[in-house]
Amino acid sequence: MSSSIISLKDAVAGSTTVDRASKPTSTGGGCSTSGCGTPSAEAAIPASVLARINDHPCYSEEAHHNFARIHVAVAPACNIQCNYCNRKYDCANESRPGVVSERLSPEDAVRKVQAVAAKMPELSVVGIAGPGDALADYRHTFATFRLMREVLPDLRLCLSTNGLALVDHVETIKSLGIDHVTITMNAVDPHVSEGIYDWVYFNNRRLRGLEAATVLLDRQMEGLDALARADVLVKINSVLIPGINDDHLAKLNTVVRQHGAFIHNIMPLISDPAHGTYFGLNGQRGPSPEELQRVQDQVSGDARVMRHCRQCRADAVGLIGEDRGQEFTMAKLPETVEDTTRERESYRALIAHEQQDKTRQAGDARRTIRALELTEETLVAVCSKGGGRINEHFGHASEFKVYAADSNGLRFIGHRRIDRYCGGGEGDDSKLETTIVALAGIRHVLCAKIGNCPRQQLSEAGITVSDAQAFEYIESAIAAHFHDCYAQTVATERRA
Amino acid sequence: MAYVINESACTGCGSCEFGCPNAAIKMKGDIFVINPSKCNECKGHFDEPQCVAACPADCITLAA
Numbered sequence: 419m420s421s422s423i424i425s426l427k428d429a430v431a432g433s434t435t436v437d438r439a440s441k442p443t444s445t446g447g448g449c450s451t452s453g454c455g456t457p458s459a460e461a462a463i464p465a466s467v468l469a470r471i472n473d474h475p476c477y478s479e480e481a482h483h484n485f486a487r488i489h490v491a492v493a494p495a496c497n498i499q500c501n502y503c504n505r506k507y508d509c510a511n512e513s514r515p516g517v518v519s520e521r522l523s524p525e526d527a528v529r530k531v532q533a534v535a536a537k538m539p540e541l542s543v544v545g546i547a548g549p550g551d552a553l554a555d556y557r558h559t560f561a562t563f564r565l566m567r568e569v570l571p572d573l574r575l576c577l578s579t580n581g582l583a584l585v586d587h588v589e590t591i592k593s594l595g596i597d598h599v600t601i602t603m604n605a606v607d608p609h610v611s612e613g614i615y616d617w618v619y620f621n622n623r624r625l626r627g628l629e630a631a632t633v634l635l636d637r638q639m640e641g642l643d644a645l646a647r648a649d650v651l652v653k654i655n656s657v658l659i660p661g662i663n664d665d666h667l668a669k670l671n672t673v674v675r676q677h678g679a680f681i682h683n684i685m686p687l688i689s690d691p692a693h694g695t696y697f698g699l700n701g702q703r704g705p706s707p708e709e710l711q712r713v714q715d716q717v718s719g720d721a722r723v724m725r726h727c728r729q730c731r732a733d734a735v736g737l738i739g740e741d742r743g744q745e746f747t748m749a750k751l752p753e754t755v756e757d758t759t760r761e762r763e764s765y766r767a768l769i770a771h772e773q774q775d776k777t778r779q780a781g782d783a784r785r786t787i788r789a790l791e792l793t794e795e796t797l798v799a800v801c802s803k804g805g806g807r808i809n810e811h812f813g814h815a816s817e818f819k820v821y822a823a824d825s826n827g828l829r830f831i832g833h834r835r836i837d838r839y840c841g842g843g844e845g846d847d848s849k850l851e852t853t854i855v856a857l858a859g860i861r862h863v864l865c866a867k868i869g870n871c872p873r874q875q876l877s878e879a880g881i882t883v884s885d886a887q888a889f890e891y892i893e894s895a896i897a898a899h900f901h902d903c904y905a906q907t908v909a910t911e912r913r914a
Numbered sequence: 915m916a917y918v919i920n921e922s923a924c925t926g927c928g929s930c931e932f933g934c935p936n937a938a939i940k941m942k943g944d945i946f947v948i949n950p951s952k953c954n955e956c957k958g959h960f961d962e963p964q965c966v967a968a969c970p971a972d973c974i975t976l977a978a
């Protein structure tokens with residue numbers, strides 16, 4: 419099975435299952451950069467929870483390459499005013515939470531999901547994330563989910579809320595089988611959140627200042643506790659706002675964990691005067707990638723911090739990192755759609771099989787490498803577009819995944835991005851020179867294909883290149899390559 | 915007197931509709947409108963007009 423390739427997506431991807439001992443070397447956000455090989459969010463999550471998120475693209479780094487979600491924008495009403503939000507609906511070019519191009523009735527939403535499901539066997543999750551608050555006017559949200567349960571019962575449901583109305587709806591959430599809820603919490607101290615919210619509409623009054631912040635926080639904590647008791651998985655989203663809550667999020671992380679949240683997602687504030695938000699208009703800036711990573715590192719002691727979040731729109735459709743929403747506007751929906759439940763089931767079975775296959779082969783590969791009893795740590799760089807396979811041409815790679823092999827086996831240690839080493843100059847030669855600089859310390863490169871010229875230059879730089887393992891799983895490929903290179907030496911040395 | 919929604923500023927989010935004790939607010943096209951004969955400014959129900967308190971666009975005012 420090792421050569422089976424899933425053709426549904428050429429980038430059916432997945433991060434590797436080997437140990438991840440060290441931090442990534444890059445700080446970028448997306449999946450083509452450091453999003454995927456970062457310390458695994460799965461690492462410290464109990465197996466019982468893992469089984470509930472392994473096909474949820476937003477929660478599982480592995481799943482976000484293989485499974486798609488659709489957000490349906492049925493909930494425009496809101497009950498609080500955040501300083502980072504301006505609730506206008508517009509602009510198909512904007513990609514940020516709270517923005518949609520088209521509002522849907524529950525019936526429209528279901529038609530849309532059916533149409534998307536018919537075209538996308540990867541679809542596993544339907545979420546409601548606004549553009550307002552999913553529970554402010556809960557009628558649309560629950561009407562949509564009820565219809566979804568009738569029409570497409572195999573899809574998972576999730577919703578996202580600011581938490582103000584949450585505790586009143588936990589029973590309904592449970593009874594509809596919604597098993598993931600996201601609460602956006604930016605502070606656990608009202609003195610901090612005071613600077614983040616303009617007002618809160620609660621109990622028929624518009625509250626402001628400390629009173630608003632206190633009510634919101636109390637209600638969020640009640641909601642979180644009630645969901646935890648009901649065994650609904652809770653993710654906490656926090657917006658990192660430099661100068662306001664950057665020093666506070668580590669504390670928030672501790673508190674929400676104690677109250678049962680299973681994962682924490684820290685997102686950068688997106689702030690631009692053009693968005694017309696209070697923060698945007700008042701010069702509040704968003705964090706730099708380094709600031710974001712610093713805060714994520716502070717709270718990632720047990721690795722349960724998401725790093726692949728792409729902050730999608732409230733009407734996002736498709737795999738995370740792509741948005742196919744424009745293909746599925748109401749005007750473009752077909753009159754009738756086929757039932758494709760069977761296709762989705764077989765796709766899921768295929769992915770599960772692939773996953774098992776990959777895990778088993780990675781184990782075999784580690785054993786092979788241990789048996790070589792390497793005397794020193796040896797670094798290998800691989801060219802992979804995803805899927806845990808060697809499947810990229812050397813010349814097309816913009817980054818390498820780096821693994822360390824030694825007598826303990828094999829582990830993923832991070833990414834090397836070629837652009838980090840750009841020294842100016844143009845043309846293929848200089849790109850190759852830059853690549854060689856980026857590969858400092860690396861002894862082997864595995865890729866799907868490489869030209870003769872670069873192969874020779876790498877060889878002159880002391881790097882062995884192989885494309886003999888093209889399209890194999892990364893771990894298996896490294897093991898096979900090392901076996902070829904070192905088993906001979908080991909045998910000779912033993913004899914000597 | 916009644917409250918009135920400024921059409922050009924209304925985003926159509928519907929936050930106002932939910933809390934009206936007199937069901938005076940209805941969707942009309944892409945936006946919402948208040949039926950002046952049903953709106954009693956929330957008197958006898960609440961201290962503040964609910965639609966005003968809920969509107970994120972701050973686009974509801976007392977009719978001139």
Ligand code: SF4
Pocket residue numbers: 917933934935936937938939948952953954955956963964965966
């Ligand atoms: S003021 Fe009160 S009664 Fe009048 S429309 Fe607004 S919510 Fe309804």
Ligand code: SF4
Pocket residue numbers: 919923924925926927928929930931945946968969970971972973974
């Ligand atoms: S709450 Fe304000 S913006 Fe929203 S529909 Fe009502 S009047 Fe329009």
